Amino acid sequence: MSNATNLTNIIGPAFVRDIEDHYLKANSEQGYFIYHIEQLRQHLASLQQQDVVKLWFAVKANPLSKVLKTIAEQGFCFDVASQGELEQVLAQGVAPENILNTGPAKSKVQIARFIDRGVNTFVVESINQLAWLNEVAAQKDVVPQVLLRVQLQWPEGDKNPLGGNELTPFGLNVEQWQTIKLSDYQDVNVCGIHIFQWGNMLSNAKMYDLWSQMVEPLVALSKQLNFDLDILDLGGGLGIDYLQTGQAIDWSTAISDLAEIKAKANVKEIWLELGRYAVAQSGYYVAPIVDKKINVDTQQLILSGGINHLLRPAITDQPFPARLLRTSNEDSTSFHVHGPLCTSMDKLGEFKLPNDVNVGDALLFGLCGAYGFTESMPFFLCHEIAAEYIFEDLTFELIREPQAPSWYLR
Numbered sequence: 464m465s466n467a468t469n470l471t472n473i474i475g476p477a478f479v480r481d482i483e484d485h486y487l488k489a490n491s492e493q494g495y496f497i498y499h500i501e502q503l504r505q506h507l508a509s510l511q512q513q514d515v516v517k518l519w520f521a522v523k524a525n526p527l528s529k530v531l532k533t534i535a536e537q538g539f540c541f542d543v544a545s546q547g548e549l550e551q552v553l554a555q556g557v558a559p560e561n562i563l564n565t566g567p568a569k570s571k572v573q574i575a576r577f578i579d580r581g582v583n584t585f586v587v588e589s590i591n592q593l594a595w596l597n598e599v600a601a602q603k604d605v606v607p608q609v610l611l612r613v614q615l616q617w618p619e620g621d622k623n624p625l626g627g628n629e630l631t632p633f634g635l636n637v638e639q640w641q642t643i644k645l646s647d648y649q650d651v652n653v654c655g656i657h658i659f660q661w662g663n664m665l666s667n668a669k670m671y672d673l674w675s676q677m678v679e680p681l682v683a684l685s686k687q688l689n690f691d692l693d694i695l696d697l698g699g700g701l702g703i704d705y706l707q708t709g710q711a712i713d714w715s716t717a718i719s720d721l722a723e724i725k726a727k728a729n730v731k732e733i734w735l736e737l738g739r740y741a742v743a744q745s746g747y748y749v750a751p752i753v754d755k756k757i758n759v760d761t762q763q764l765i766l767s768g769g770i771n772h773l774l775r776p777a778i779t780d781q782p783f784p785a786r787l788l789r790t791s792n793e794d795s796t797s798f799h800v801h802g803p804l805c806t807s808m809d810k811l812g813e814f815k816l817p818n819d820v821n822v823g824d825a826l827l828f829g830l831c832g833a834y835g836f837t838e839s840m841p842f843f844l845c846h847e848i849a850a851e852y853i854f855e856d857l858t859f860e861l862i863r864e865p866q867a868p869s870w871y872l873r
């Protein structure tokens with residue numbers, strides 16, 4: 464497990480004080496999430512200060528109603544990967560023409576349901592999906608717009624959560640797509656290509672290099688299949704500096720790089736589906752400390768919530784940055800921070816924390832707005848499901864109550 468650094472650089476003292484006041488009043492024994500809506504709004508508005516890229520939000524990163532509404536208000540469209548995500552986005556008043564459907568597990572039934580709900584843009588990830596969509600479109604007398612999801616092989620040995628050069632179920636390689644004839648799929652409008660194989664990138668140069676390498680084979684595929692490549696959807700992958708290394712994607716550089724890619728590929732539109740780059744920095748997790756001990760010369764803190772609420776550190780070896788919620792002038796030493804589950808995987812990191820940190824204090828984690836609440840393992844050991852608050856107009860509003868395990872236990 465990597466050594467995590469402190470959260471101080473990415474959260475202002477005033478907001479920490481607000482969270483501390485709220486924590487003391489709420490008297491919660493369980494961990495909970497907070498999303499800073501004004502911070503989110505400002506960040507999204509800054510992402511929209513350009514006319515190069517059409518922005519979609521990958522709902523899997525954070526499907527909370529108020530988060531989705533804030534994102535919709537900033538002119539984003541939505542990438543949904545399941546029926547649950549679709550219904551949640553529609554419930555926020557988003558028009559179906561502003562929704563696209565990605566994901567390798569689209570059944571024919573699911574495709575028909577999406578069409579019935581008015582969705583008209585599909586990223587197809589297999590020849591079956593293309594055939595099913597074509598069939599359903601003919602039956603329902605609609606002409607969906609389709610992007611073929613392509614998976615390229617890379618010469619280097621880089622690995623990555625989205626696959627990198629490893630084989631994944633996301634899309635198909637060029638050779639497979641070359642076997643189809645678009646004349647067999649007359650009821651859909653194939654007009655673009657989707658590609659996304661690299662997650663959490665922190666270097667503009669590396670992203671540009673990868674995007675550049677994609678252009679030639681993708682343009683060639685569109686020519687071979689004889690369709691106009693109007694749209695190039697490059698997915699997500701813009702990274703968040705969880706380890707506080709100082710690396711970051713610079714948005715204006717990314718935009719000028721994408722303008723070049725757009726020209727090189729000669730496409731009408733470039734799309735991105737941002738997940739973490741849109742919402743990670745606006746989310747926080749507060750967790751009370753329930754025990755402190757020294758074990759084989761190691762200082763250990765046990766929190767009431769761990770990977771049951773925040774799984775990511777266990778699967779990526781990247782802790783979310785953290786700090787002691789209250790202020791302390793004591794010197795800091797290293798503490799190993801664990802959650803309540805009966806697995807050694809339930810470790811949120813090693814942090815430098817003031818020596819007087821103790822039972823009854825809470826830790827505050829940052830960068831938790833993406834892949835937090837929904838990317839967790841909430842059922843193991845039957846702890847509470849985390850509450851979710853928003854912070855707006857200097858007020859905390861409880862959007863989702865903490866949920867006792869009795870709601871799912873039978």
Ligand SMILES: Cc1ncc(COP(=O)(O)O)c(C=O)c1O
Pocket residue numbers: 521523524542565566659662663698699700701736737738739740833
């Ligand atoms: C199809 C698709 N688009 C976009 C994203 C968002 O990725 P990120 O959080 O890296 O921006 C994901 C994440 O898995 C995805 O599967």
